[in-house]
Amino acid sequence: MQRIRISYNKGVELQYTGNLDMHKVWERTFRRARLPLAYSQGFHPQPKLQQAAPLPLGFTSEAEMVDVWIDTDESIEDIAKKIVNTAQLGIVVREVASIPISSDPLPNLVTAAEYRIKCDDPIELAVIQSKIESFLSQANIARERRGKPYDLRPLVQSLAIEADSPLVLIMHLSSLPGATGRPEEVLEELQIDPYTVDIDRTKLILKQ
Amino acid sequence: MPNPTEIRRQLRRILPRVEKPGRYVGGELNQIVKDWQSVKTHFALVFPDIYDIGVPNLGMMLLYEILNKREDVFCERAYLPWLDMEAELRQAKIPLYSLESYHPLRDFDIIGFSLPYETLYTNVLNVLDLAGIPLKSENRSDDDPLIIAGGHAAFNPEPMSAFIDAFVIGEGEEVIGEIVDVWQAWKKTGAAKAGLLLNLSQVQGVYVPSLYEPTYNENGTLAATTSKYPAVPKTILKRMIPVLPDPPTHFIVPSISVVHNRIAVEIMRGCTRGCRFCQAGMINRPVRERPVEQIIKGIEDALANTGYEEIALLSLSSSDYTHINELVQAIIDKFVGKHLTISLPSLRIESFSVELMEKLRGARQGGFTLAPEAATDAMRNRINKPITTDDLLTTAREIYSRGWTTIKLYFMIGHPDETMEDVEAIVKLCKSVIGEGHKIIGKKANLHVGVSTFVPKPQTPFQWAAADNQESIYAKQKLLRDSFRGPGLRFTWTNPKETLLEAALSRGDRRLGEVIYTAWKMGAKFDAWQDQYEYNTWLAAFEACSIDPNFYISRTRAMDEVFPWDHISTGVNRRYLENEYQKSLIGELTSDCREDCHTCGILPIFNNLRRDHPGQLWLCPEVK
Numbered sequence: 001m002q003r004i005r006i007s008y009n010k011g012v013e014l015q016y017t018g019n020l021d022m023h024k025v026w027e028r029t030f031r032r033a034r035l036p037l038a039y040s041q042g043f044h045p046q047p048k049l050q051q052a053a054p055l056p057l058g059f060t061s062e063a064e065m066v067d068v069w070i071d072t073d074e075s076i077e078d079i080a081k082k083i084v085n086t087a088q089l090g091i092v093v094r095e096v097a098s099i100p101i102s103s104d105p106l107p108n109l110v111t112a113a114e115y116r117i118k119c120d121d122p123i124e125l126a127v128i129q130s131k132i133e134s135f136l137s138q139a140n141i142a143r144e145r146r147g148k149p150y151d152l153r154p155l156v157q158s159l160a161i162e163a164d165s166p167l168v169l170i171m172h173l174s175s176l177p178g179a180t181g182r183p184e185e186v187l188e189e190l191q192i193d194p195y196t197v198d199i200d201r202t203k204l205i206l207k208q
Numbered sequence: 209m210p211n212p213t214e215i216r217r218q219l220r221r222i223l224p225r226v227e228k229p230g231r232y233v234g235g236e237l238n239q240i241v242k243d244w245q246s247v248k249t250h251f252a253l254v255f256p257d258i259y260d261i262g263v264p265n266l267g268m269m270l271l272y273e274i275l276n277k278r279e280d281v282f283c284e285r286a287y288l289p290w291l292d293m294e295a296e297l298r299q300a301k302i303p304l305y306s307l308e309s310y311h312p313l314r315d316f317d318i319i320g321f322s323l324p325y326e327t328l329y330t331n332v333l334n335v336l337d338l339a340g341i342p343l344k345s346e347n348r349s350d351d352d353p354l355i356i357a358g359g360h361a362a363f364n365p366e367p368m369s370a371f372i373d374a375f376v377i378g379e380g381e382e383v384i385g386e387i388v389d390v391w392q393a394w395k396k397t398g399a400a401k402a403g404l405l406l407n408l409s410q411v412q413g414v415y416v417p418s419l420y421e422p423t424y425n426e427n428g429t430l431a432a433t434t435s436k437y438p439a440v441p442k443t444i445l446k447r448m449i450p451v452l453p454d455p456p457t458h459f460i461v462p463s464i465s466v467v468h469n470r471i472a473v474e475i476m477r478g479c480t481r482g483c484r485f486c487q488a489g490m491i492n493r494p495v496r497e498r499p500v501e502q503i504i505k506g507i508e509d510a511l512a513n514t515g516y517e518e519i520a521l522l523s524l525s526s527s528d529y530t531h532i533n534e535l536v537q538a539i540i541d542k543f544v545g546k547h548l549t550i551s552l553p554s555l556r557i558e559s560f561s562v563e564l565m566e567k568l569r570g571a572r573q574g575g576f577t578l579a580p581e582a583a584t585d586a587m588r589n590r591i592n593k594p595i596t597t598d599d600l601l602t603t604a605r606e607i608y609s610r611g612w613t614t615i616k617l618y619f620m621i622g623h624p625d626e627t628m629e630d631v632e633a634i635v636k637l638c639k640s641v642i643g644e645g646h647k648i649i650g651k652k653a654n655l656h657v658g659v660s661t662f663v664p665k666p667q668t669p670f671q672w673a674a675a676d677n678q679e680s681i682y683a684k685q686k687l688l689r690d691s692f693r694g695p696g697l698r699f700t701w702t703n704p705k706e707t708l709l710e711a712a713l714s715r716g717d718r719r720l721g722e723v724i725y726t727a728w729k730m731g732a733k734f735d736a737w738q739d740q741y742e743y744n745t746w747l748a749a750f751e752a753c754s755i756d757p758n759f760y761i762s763r764t765r766a767m768d769e770v771f772p773w774d775h776i777s778t779g780v781n782r783r784y785l786e787n788e789y790q791k792s793l794i795g796e797l798t799s800d801c802r803e804d805c806h807t808c809g810i811l812p813i814f815n816n817l818r819r820d821h822p823g824q825l826w827l828c829p830e831v832k
Contacts, residue, residue, distance in 0.1 A: 013235030028515030130395040
C-alpha cells in the first residue's frame with residue numbers, strides 16, 4: 001500500500017460538485033485508471049481518501065489537495081501519468097507526490113487559505129478602499145453563523161485589492177477546526193453581494 | 209434570443225441560489241461536445257423530468273451515443289428544471305438551454321422527448337413553454353424545431369398528438385438515424401414543414417398524428433381513426449431491431465449524485481411469460497437475448513469508461529435469460545471481489561434465484577426483491593402469473609437463511625374482479641413470509657411490502673377492462689394498512705388519485721389533449737411527484753373541457769370497441785389479446801411462450817426479419 005498526495009485545480013466544470021461528490025469523482029478516476037484503491041476494514045469497506053479542506057459549492061480552486069491510499073507497487077511516476085491521463089474535465093493535476101503512510105492526516109495540516117475574488121458589478125475604487133481600511137482597523141467584527149455568534153475579524157489575516165475594473169480582491173482566511181473564515185462573510189461586511197462574484201481558492205497554507 | 213455566452217453569464221448569478229446547481233451545468237464525464245457550426249443537424253434529447261431522474265435513463269443514453277457517432281449530428285441533452293430553477297429562468301427570461309453547448313432549445317433542428325410514462329405529459333408542455341416554443345404543432349412555424357417523442361407511452365400516442373409532430377413507435381436504435389436523414393433531405397429542398405411530415409410518415413415506425421383524423425360515435429366512443437391521404441399508411445407498425453447491437457458503454461457520469469449511479473446493461477429485451485397486466489411484456493416482443501460475451505465486453509468497456517462502482521443487469525425477467533448460469537459465472541470471474549455492487553433484478557420466485565444472488569453478492573447487500581403480484585391462485589390465474597405460495601415461502605426461507613435480513617415483495621391490487629378475500633390473502637401471505645424470517649433470524653427479519661394499484665394499459669389483454677373505482681381502492685388500502693402491523697413489517701402503497709390520472713391518460717384519445725393543456729395551464733406539472741401532483745387541478749381541467757374522466761377510467765369496453773391506439777401496431781394482434789382477456793375472465797392460464805407458441809402475431813409480421821436472423825437469439829420458433 002502507498003499513500004499519494006494529489007495537488008490539483010478544480011475548474012468551472014466541477015464548480016457545483018460538492019465534497020462528497022468529489023470523493024466519488026476521485027474514486028471513479030482511480031477505477032478508470034486501473035489503480036486499485038485501498039479500502040478500510042470492517043463491514044462497509046470504504047476507499048481511503050482524504051481531502052485537505054472542503055471547498056464551498058460554487059468556488060473554483062487552484063489549490064485543491066487529496067490524499068489517496070492505493071494498493072500498488074507502481075512507481076510514483078507511473079501512477080502520476082495514469083492519473084493525469086484519466087482525470088476528467090474540470091480537474092487539472094499539478095502534482096502527484098508520494099507521502100509516508102503514517103504522516104499526519106491532510107486536513108490537520110491546513111492552517112489558512114487564500115482566495116481571489118473577481119467582482120462582476122462595477123465598484124468605485126475609493127469606496128471599496130475605505131471599506132477595507134475600516135474593516136481592517138476594527139478589533140472585533142461580531143457576526144452569527146447558523147445562529148452561533150462568532151468574531152470574523154481574527155479569521156481574516158489579510159485583505160487587499162489586487163486589481164481594479166474589474167475589481168479583484170485577495171484575502172487570507174484562517175482555516176482551522178472551529179476557526180474557518182468564509183470569503184462570503186467578508187464580502188457581506190464589504191457590502192458586496194456574494195452572488196455577483198467569482199471566487200477562486202488560490203492557495204492552501206500548510207503547517208510545516 | 210440570448211446566445212450561449214449570454215446564457216452562461218446570466219446563469220452565474222442564478223445558480224448559487226438554487227438547490228443542486230450541478231443539475232444545470234453539464235460538463236460531466238463522457239459528455240460529447242462538438243463545434244456548433246460544423247454539423248448539419250442539431251438534435252436535442254429531452255427527458256421531461258429533472259436531471260437526477262433523466263440522466264440514468266438507458267434509452268436516452270443509448271440514443272445519445274448512436275446520434276453522436278454520426279459526424280453530421282450534434283446531439284445534446286436537456287431536462288426539466290426543478291421548481292426553484294424554473295422560477296429563476298422565467299424571472300431572468302432565460303430560455304431552456306442544452307447542457308452541452310448552452311444553446312436555447314429553440315435553436316435546435318429536432319427535439320426528441322423520451323416518454324416512458326403518462327405522468328410526464330404536462331412536463332413536456334412545460335419544457336416547450338420554457339424553451340419558448342409554441343406548445344401545439346398547429347401553432348408552430350416552419351422555423352420551429354421538429355418535435356418528436358418515443359418510449360412506452362407512445363404506444364398510445366393520441367392524448368399527446370396535438371403537441372408532438374411525429375411519434376416513434378417501438379425501438380429507436382435504427383429509426384432515429386432515418387429520421388435525421390429525412391430531415392436533412394428535406395432541409396436541402398427548402399420546402400415547407402408539411403413536406404417533412406409527409407416524408408416522415410413514410411418511415412416505418414413513425415406516426416405523424418396530424419395526417420390522421422378520428423371520428424366518434426354518438427355514445428362518445430371512437431368510430432375510426434383514418435389517414436387523410438392515400439399515401440399515408442393506415443396502420444403504423446412498430447420498429448423492432450432483429451439483433452440487439454452492442455450496449456452503450458460511454459455512460460455520462462454525473463458530477464453530482466442522481467437516482468441511479470451505475471452502469472446498466474440490458475441482457476435481453478422482451479419477456480416470454482405473458483403476464484396479462486404487463487405492457488412491457490406485450491410491446492417488446494419478440495424476446496431477443498444478448499450473448500454472454502457481448503454483455504461482459506459491454507460491462508468491461510463501460511467500467512473502463514466510467515469508473516462506476518455499480519452494475520445493473522436489466523431485463524424484464526432475468527431468470528429466463530437462457531445463459532443465466534454462464535453469465536453469472538462470467539461476472540463472478542471478472543467482477544466480483546472488486547468492490548463493485550452488481551444487481552440482477554426481476555428474478556423468478558424460486559430457490560435458484562437465491563443461489564444466483566448469493567454468488568453475485570459483494571460486501572454490500574441490500575434487500576432481496578420479488579414480485580408475486582397476487583396472493584391467491586384465482587388472481588394469479590387471471591393475471592397469468594402462476595407462482596405458488598409454497599414456492600414463495602421456500603424462496604423466502606432460503607433468502608432469510610442465507611444472510612439477507614430484508615425481503616421486498618411487490619403486489620398489485622385493483623383488478624376489477626378482485627375480492628376482499630384476494631386482498632386479505634396478501635396480508636396472510638406476507639405474515640407467513642415474515643413468520644419464516646422470524647423463525648430463522650428472529651427480530652432481525654424485515655419485510656417491506658409495496659402494493660401498487662393496477663392500471664389497465666393499452667396494447668395489453670386488459671385494455672378492455674375497467675380500472676378499479678376510487679372507493680374500492682380506498683377500502684382495499686385501508687384493509688391493508690390496518691392489517692400490516694407487526695414487528696419487521698413495512699407497507700407502502702400508491703396514492704389512488706395518481707392511479708386514476710394514469711388510468712385516464714393511458715387509454716385516452718385525442719380529446720384528452722385539451723385536458724392536458726388545460727391542466728398545465730392551471731399549474732399541473734411533475735405529476736409523477738407525490739408532493740407536486742394536484743388531483744383537484746386535473747379534476748378542474750376535465751370539468752373545464754366537459755370531459756368525464758370515468759369514461760376512460762372505469763368503463764368496461766365492448767369487445768368490438770375501436771380503440772384510439774388501434775392504428776398503432778405492436779405486432780401482437782388484437783385476436784391474441786382478446787383471447788387472453790377471455791381466458792383471464794375464466795381464470796385460465798397461458799403457458800410461457802418458450803413452451804408453446806401462442807401465435808401472438810409477432811412471427812408472421814416480422815417473418816422476414818426472423819428468416820434473416822435464425823438461431824437462438826430470438827426465443828420465437830424459427831421460420832422456413
